[in-house]
Amino acid sequence: MTFQLDRFDLDQFVAATLSEDLGDFGDITSAAVIPAEARFSGVMDTRDDIVVAGLLLAEAFFRKLDPAVEIELLVADGDEVPRKTDLMRLKGNGRAMLTAERSALNTVQHLSGIATMTRSYVDAIAGTGATLLDTRKTIPGLRVLEKYATRMGGATNHRMRLDDAAMIKDNHVAVAGGISEAVRRAVDAGIARIIVEVDSLEQIEPALGAGATHLLLDNMDVPTLKRAVALVGKRVPTEASGGVRLDTIRGIAETGVDFISVGRLTQSAPAADIGLDFVQL
Incomplete structure (x- = not known):
């Protein structure tokens, strides 16, 4: 073989x-x-x-x-x-x-x-409907192999490379002058998949209104995640990220998010x- x-x-x-x-x-x-x-x-x-x-x-x-x-x-x-x-x-x-x-x-x-x-981690969220994602936090030169290993463990690969999708984070937002403007620029560039990191509930509607296709809910506690998921209302997929641990991932999954990304899968195993x-x- x-x-x-x-x-x-x-x-x-x-x-x-x-x-x-x-x-x-x-x-x-x-x-x-x-x-x-x-x-x-x-x-x-x-x-x-x-x-x-x-x-x-x-x-x-x-x-x-x-x-x-x-x-x-x-x-x-x-x-x-x-x-x-x-x-x-x-x-x-x-x-x-x-x-x-x-x-x-x-x-x-x-x-x-x-x-x-x-x-x-996959076993910990079994039955919740949430999907476990890996990240780009890999050892340089070993990404393809490390992401292969996460698949063997039951996770789904997130972005393999920077050109897989746009991911607008706080630094992009700061330079663009706001979430709406950052997303608008990505839309105008003809990018089909636009992931937007939001760290407050107030950023959700501007991101969606400008054309975000996926929201990354960053470092939100469980009550805030529940409110965020309700606000999004299945208009786009939601992803919880930031500080996820084995002892907390079940509660995060039960908020109704579609995805949970965990950097430690490749960073700390x-x-x-x-x-x-x-x-x-």
């Missing part, structure tokens, strides 16, 4: 990641200690309860260094599995496996950590504890 994502070059990612790890002289430890002909078998397993993400990427690292490696994927990305679950079995050249190990594990640990945190143990054949 090939790992394919829009605007993501798997071969380039694997080559760049391995180059970063190999340096100028390669894996000098394995080259000195492990015979060139040695063959290993290995099992990748999780020491945490996780939602899996990134297994096909891990496979690509091993295949890059040993095209003949035998790999059996035991679970799939998006699967929710308990601790002590085996994720992958592999068999091949010992040096290649040891050299690829860290890059493979780093990727799966990071992406599975994001997917796992995301699933906890801890890496999953995943290991890889080898034995010589």
Whole structure:
């Protein structure tokens, strides 16, 4: 199975990641200690309860260094599995496996950590009708992968790039001289999707009247969110954002907002504890 994502070059990612790890002289430890002909078998397993993400990427690292490696994927990305679950079995050249190990594990640990945190937020709002969104708060260069991981956890991707939609925030409003003028300029520019951040109830009607197609209700408490949703009256989608935590997201979802965006999904998710143990054949 090939790992394919829009605007993501798997071969380039694997080559760049391995180059970063190999340096100028390669894996000098394995080259000195492990015979060139040695063959290993290995099992990748999780020491945490996780939602899996990134297994096909891990496979690509091993295949890059040993095209003949035998790999059996035991679970799939998006699967929710308990601790002590085996994720992958592999068999091949010992040096290649040891050299690829860290890059493979780093990727799966990071992406599975994001997917796992995301699933906890998705579960917390189950049945409310609200949809969980991620944000652009991603590690530079890893956005496509991190947003893939949030999808594996059950979230919906928000803007992937700045050209996906206009998002008018306080700085845009300040320079334009007001929300109505900022939105009008976006409308005049022919932009179809115009998301407008509002932090008070008084900004809602000017934003809608000027042509906003989506309102981002920023840092509003639950009572204010309820009033905002009622004022909007389903004319456009509403999104709650700002300071959302796992212990508060259910109450936010129950206000009737359509979406809730959470930056910490990609910004603060801890890496999953995943290991890889080898034995010589």
